[in-house]
Amino acid sequence: MKSAGERVTEAKDDSGAHSGSLVQLAYSTVLAKILDGSLAGNQLISEGKLASDLGLSRTPMREAIGRLEGEGLVVRNGRSLAVQTLTLSDYLEIHHMRRLLETEAVALAVEHLAPEALQDLRQAVLGMEETVSPVDHWTLDDRIHNMIAEASGSRLLARTIADLRRRTRLFDRSRIPSRFHPGRQEHLRMIDTLLAKDKAGAVEAMRIHLDGAKNAILNEFNKFG
Known part of the structure; x- marks a missing residue:
């Protein structure tokens, strides 16, 4: 299985879909963390840290988080972001x-x-x-x-x-x-x-x-x- 760093390198080398590949990588990685519980309900999310962990700029991570927010998996409270939780x-x-x-x-x-x-x-x-x-x-x-x-x-x-x-x-x-x-x-x-x-x-x-x-x-x- 390829590491996150190797996947980032491949995405950066893909000139045909550079931005889209990086956003998809960021989205898939954060989604997996939410679904496996690595990012738990109500846990605060740092776009900067998540981007840094993947070796990405904040722009694709911001787009990925926006997508997760639109899907109801991430919620925003002012400037803070957190994983959605269910009652x-x-x-x-x-x-x-x-x-x-x-x-x-x-x-x-x-x-x-x-x-x-x-x-x-x-x-x-x-x-x-x-x-x-x-x-x-x-x-x-x-x-x-x-x-x-x-x-x-x-x-x-x-x-x-x-x-x-x-x-x-x-x-x-x-x-x-x-x-x-x-x-x-x-x-x-x-x-x-x-x-x-x-x-x-x-x-x-x-x-x-x-x-x-x-x-x-x-x-x-x-x-x-």
Whole structure:
């Protein structure tokens, strides 16, 4: 894997898309830090430091931060910038939308998902160890949910689901209980219903999976406030 410095050098050498490449590099790097928790909710952001860490000028970093701000992942308060955070109420609202959209997506996707791709997903789920990193867990989770959304045939639906899923990851990770075993079983049930082309079963499996995540978080809040 190339280091950030090597990617910067390549971007600078690309005379055809110099500015755009640097902005994209800055955007992708900061987005990854937000999604993996390196930049946590409410954490202040320094454009200068982030640019310096990547060996960039502040201009592409400023454009990248502006893009993240427009996507609701970064918020501005006067001259200060911080990573957006989600309250429990925000999370539940997003969950409600995901439940509506992802159950529709899986119903539309049933006839369009290749059995080979589903079998590959099944093996990936079975092969995941309990000690897997949060990043690897999210990567596989994204792979499953995004494949289903994209197979729905609606690009708008797929983009909206991807955005909502990304926003979910702004929720305080310390308040999210481990769901390795139930989550794995829920994913396997979903994949099996899709392999069987069981539309009603797939919709129910998606609903159970999403509600399982929500209920685990609600239980955590009820226990500890």
